Amino acid sequence: MGTVLSDEDRERLRHPAAGAVILFARNYDNPQQLNALLEDIHQLREPALPVCVDHEGGRVQRFREGFTAIPPMRHLGQLWDRDRQAAKEAARAAAYVIGAELGAHGVDFSFAPVLDLDYGASPVIGDRALHFDPHAVGALAAAIIRGFADAGMASVGKHFPGHGFAAADSHVAVPRDERSFAEILKKDIAPYRVALEAGLAAVMPAHVVYTRCDPNPAGYSAYWLEEVLRGKLGFDGLIFSDDLSMEGAAVAGGPPARAKAALAAGCDMVLLCNDPAGQSKLLDSLSDRTLARPERLERMRRKGGRDLRKSVAYREAQEALTALA
Numbered sequence: 470m471g472t473v474l475s476d477e478d479r480e481r482l483r484h485p486a487a488g489a490v491i492l493f494a495r496n497y498d499n500p501q502q503l504n505a506l507l508e509d510i511h512q513l514r515e516p517a518l519p520v521c522v523d524h525e526g527g528r529v530q531r532f533r534e535g536f537t538a539i540p541p542m543r544h545l546g547q548l549w550d551r552d553r554q555a556a557k558e559a560a561r562a563a564a565y566v567i568g569a570e571l572g573a574h575g576v577d578f579s580f581a582p583v584l585d586l587d588y589g590a591s592p593v594i595g596d597r598a599l600h601f602d603p604h605a606v607g608a609l610a611a612a613i614i615r616g617f618a619d620a621g622m623a624s625v626g627k628h629f630p631g632h633g634f635a636a637a638d639s640h641v642a643v644p645r646d647e648r649s650f651a652e653i654l655k656k657d658i659a660p661y662r663v664a665l666e667a668g669l670a671a672v673m674p675a676h677v678v679y680t681r682c683d684p685n686p687a688g689y690s691a692y693w694l695e696e697v698l699r700g701k702l703g704f705d706g707l708i709f710s711d712d713l714s715m716e717g718a719a720v721a722g723g724p725p726a727r728a729k730a731a732l733a734a735g736c737d738m739v740l741l742c743n744d745p746a747g748q749s750k751l752l753d754s755l756s757d758r759t760l761a762r763p764e765r766l767e768r769m770r771r772k773g774g775r776d777l778r779k780s781v782a783y784r785e786a787q788e789a790l791t792a793l794a
Contacts, residue, residue, distance in 0.1 A: 470745075472498050474509050481748055482513050486755035488738050488766065489519040492576070493531055500535040500574065507575035519770055524567055524579040527596055537566050537787065542583060544793045545609050546600035553608070555792050560609045561616035562789035568620025569777035569786070577771040580625045580673060580709075582613040584660045585633035593638040603656050607663030614667040619782070621772035623670035628711060629698060630687060631657025632675040639676035639717030643686070646679045653679065661702060670768050671707040672698060674736075676717025685734070689721055694735030707765040710736045713751075714744040723747065725754035732758070737765055 470478045472495075481487060490510055497503055511517040522531050527541025545563070549556035567579060584606060585591070587598035599606045614624040630653050635644035646653070661669070674687040674694060687693040688710050698704045710731040711717075713724060721730040724747035728739045737760060741751050760766055777783050 470496060472496055472502055473506060479513060481752060482510065482518060484752040484756075486752045486758060487518065488760065489521060489769075491740060491742055492520065492522045493742070494533075497532045498534075503532065503574050511575060519577040519766065520575065521578050521580065521769070522571065522576055523581075524571060524576075525581045525583060525597060526563060526567070529597060532571075536570050537790070539563055539567060539790075540793045541596035542599045542609075543587065543596035546587065546598070546605060548792060549600060549605050549609060556609060557612040558789050559792045560612035561619070562786035563793070564613040564616025564624075565620045565777075565782065565786040566790060568617045568622040569780075569783050572621055572771050572773075573776045573778050575771075578622050578625065578671075578769050579617075580627060581617075582610045582624060582626060582664075583628075584610055584626045584664060585628055585631050586657055586660075588633045590636045591633050591638075591644075592636075593640065594633050598633055603659035607660035610660055610664045610669075611667035614664060614669055616786075618668060620777055623769045624664075624668070625671040625673055625709065626661060626664050626669050627673035628675035628677070628687075629658075629661065629672050630654075630675070630679070630693060632677055633657065635675075635677045639711070639715055641716045643717050643720060644675075644677045646677055647681060648679070650679075650682045653682070658697075658702070661698075661704075665702060665704060669704075669706065671709055671765075672704060673709045673711050674698075676711050676715055685730075686717060686720065688718065688736065689730040689734050691734045699735065705765075707738065707769060708736045710739040712740045712742040714741055714747070724751040728755060737762065 526539030583597045585594045585598050587601045599609045617624045635646045637644035676686045683690045683692040713727040721727040731739050
């Protein structure tokens with residue numbers, strides 16, 4: 470899919486197994502084009518397919534022209550080290566601005582916040598991480614979740630149970646983390662407890678193998694998704710797979726086999742973002758499947774129809790963002 474829908478795009482999006490649409494920089498030229506694309510997408514189905522995007526800030530901000538430039542999340546951690554209250558206010562403000570701007574164009578949610586710890590080991594995470602300290606990550610993530618909620622958006626925490634320690638990039642390799650479960654629980658999982666209390670609605674697992682815990686990547690692991698995330702942490706929201714076109718997902722086979730493995734492990738929905746040829750095969754392989762808990766996806770839809778960019782709260786949030794400059 471590009472900046473407009475092709476006939477093939479329309480056919481795929483009308484497929485009963487298609488559950489949502491994720492947008493990238495390749496789908497964006499300017500705000501007017503985005504409005505037209507979203508209107509076209511929304512008219513394809515009733516109810517309309519939810520629309521989402523990776524819009525974290527820094528190098529992972531898909532829409533640029535006409536949108537506020539959000540600094541990398543590491544800047545929030547650096548502010549935390551100087552002034553914790555200011556950092557929490559800036560975190561909430563950043564999420565409110567993102568939510569208000571995305572929502573004004575009809576986007577339902579962003580895949581944020583990143584809850585990975587900044588061990589300095591993972592270049593693919595890098596400055597996307599808020600901090601090394603689990604307490605700081607949890608507190609700032611809670612503020613982000615509340616900022617999104619104030620803008621009518623649900624939040625997605627990633628990459629469970631933590632991608633910050635593994636050095637390899639799961640886009641092009643299969644990262645491995647050799648630590649014990651006890652260490653991962655104490656450090657990397659700690660922010661998820663705080664995020665869940667703040668209202669985290671969805672979680673995305675990592676394409677990382679935690680070798681001392683389970684032989685499968687977390688996104689294909691019932692141990693991580695059912696026993697730990699749902700069992701130990703009591704999470705009852707939506708679980709998205711990470712992009713199944715990434716190399717870290719290739720251990721399961723082709724797209725249909727990857728989706729089958731992710732769904733069997735406990736994912737509610739699967740993403741296949743960069744494999745157009747595989748999308749039709751994937752959809753056909755899922756023709757007889759429906760969401761077991763559709764209310765989990767409904768929770769991800771944006772709430773409210775007002776353009777929050779015209780509000781006093783939006784102007785105040787913009788001003789609060791100056792603390793990150």
